[in-house]
């Protein structure tokens with residue numbers, strides 16, 4: 001036996017002994033080098049800057065917030081996640097939890113140790129109970145692929161590479177399906193969670209209900225390491241289309257002079273028709289750069305084609321004629337194949353900053369800001385103002401989701417190409433948000449910002465993300481993470497940390 005394998009054998013013996021004590025005292029720690037040996041011996045990975053796989057593993061979706069961790073630990077089992085947590089906690093080593101790497105603040109990474117879920121990829125569908133169990137390392141395209149060919153859909157992200165846990169923990173909306181089936185967080189039946197000291201617990205309506213409440217809207221990374229979630233899945237049976245297809249409308253106007261009339265007409269339709277028919281979903285994009293602009297409305301309809309025509313045509317006939325109008329029938333998997341992969345490669349080539357305003361309504365003064373022309377810059381910048389229609393998407397009111405009353409998330413993405421322009425571009429985005437907030441102030445139309453579009457530059461983020469849930473979330477944090485081990489900028493602190 002070489003000295004390495006002797007050492008390794010001892011490490012395993014050591015860990016086995018400790019694991020047997022684990023159930024009794026609840027805490028289990030090993031040395032850092034033993035931790036690495038145990039993780040790799042169970043099929044996990046440990047990556048440092050010099051390792052071949054490191055650059056790919058450490059790269060975030062958005063280059064504008066890239067930060068390089070000193071060590072990436074990828075456990076392959078739940079016990080190894082627990083062991084990593086208890087060990088790193090006892091050694092006072094700060095960590096971040098990494099999922100799909102789409103956090104707009106880059107909060108899944110830092111310059112220290114990262115616990116990455118990439119190897120936790122199992123999923124199990126139970127057709128009888130209409131549920132799916134998903135491990136933390138899954139991204140949405142993998143889940144949609146597993147459901148493809150069935151009549152079922154799930155509430156997940158439109159970007160195929162977003163991680164399932166990060167998305168769901170902050171609410172998670174899907175502009176095409178959420179009006180029918182709720183937010184991602186409304187659909188979770190239970191979580192399996194590893195806490196800071198390596199204890200594994202279940203959170204559901206009957207087991208640790210406070211934690212269950214907080215994990216549904218309180219945001220990723222705050223309360224523990226979510227190992228797996230059980231979600232409801234939904235049979236698409238109202239459309240009369242094969243294999244769970246939905247109808248998708250894609251409507252485009254390219255004459256900028258028409259945009260105000262198009263939006264006014266759409267807002268009227270939302271007020272008078274769509275608010276009363278949850279089969280209708282919308283996602284509006286107003287795109288502007290120095291050469292081009294267009295207004296695109298994606299609509300989705302969870303009902304028969306004949307109803308679609310009779311509902312949408314009267315609306316469209318009252319406004320400016322669109323340049324393009326198409327209706328296609330797609331399954332959930334086909335939608336992301338058509339729209340997702342091409343639009344959202346991983347990582348994206350550009351640099352991005354996104355802001356968000358959760359709005360009850362959109363007034364004329366707000367339209368003035370939405371329709372502003374291209375900012376005057378010496379570099380190339382594009383703005384995609386997303387207006388996501390969310391009226392009545394929150395189906396379970398007993399969660400930490402703080403926005404049961406909103407109708408829109410106004411979420412513009414600003415896109416540019418070089419790091420020298422980072423601060424100017426971010427400034428443009430933040431001042432745009434301030435102008436929108438000022439325009440909305442007299443009517444109190446904006447009530448917060450969306451935690452999944454976390455904005456490191458947001459003032460008063462506690463109120464903006466959490467509203468009246470802030471105090472309860474802190475109390476729950478105090479119970480589940482009293483020493484504030486799961487910590488990042490804009491993370492929830494315990495009371496008296």
Ligand SMILES: Cc1cc2nc3c(=O)[nH]c(=O)nc-3n(C[C@H](O)[C@H](O)[C@H](O)COP(=O)(O)OP(=O)(O)OC[C@H]3O[C@@H](n4cnc5c(N)ncnc54)[C@H](O)[C@@H]3O)c2cc1C
Pocket residue numbers: 061096097098099100101102103104106107108117136156157158159161162163164165166167168170171172173174175219220221222224225226227344452453
């Ligand atoms: C192109 C794009 C499109 C998007 N579209 C939508 C959309 O349609 N609807 C929507 O609601 N959101 C959308 N988002 C926002 C997205 O849901 C959030 O950025 C989400 O937090 C990303 O999760 P992630 O796992 O990919 O990212 P990560 O950066 O890996 O994680 C996000 C946060 O969750 C924490 N976290 C990750 N895994 C775990 C875990 N296992 N346990 C505990 N904490 C964990 C991380 O520490 C981090 O704080 C989009 C984002 C992008 C970039």
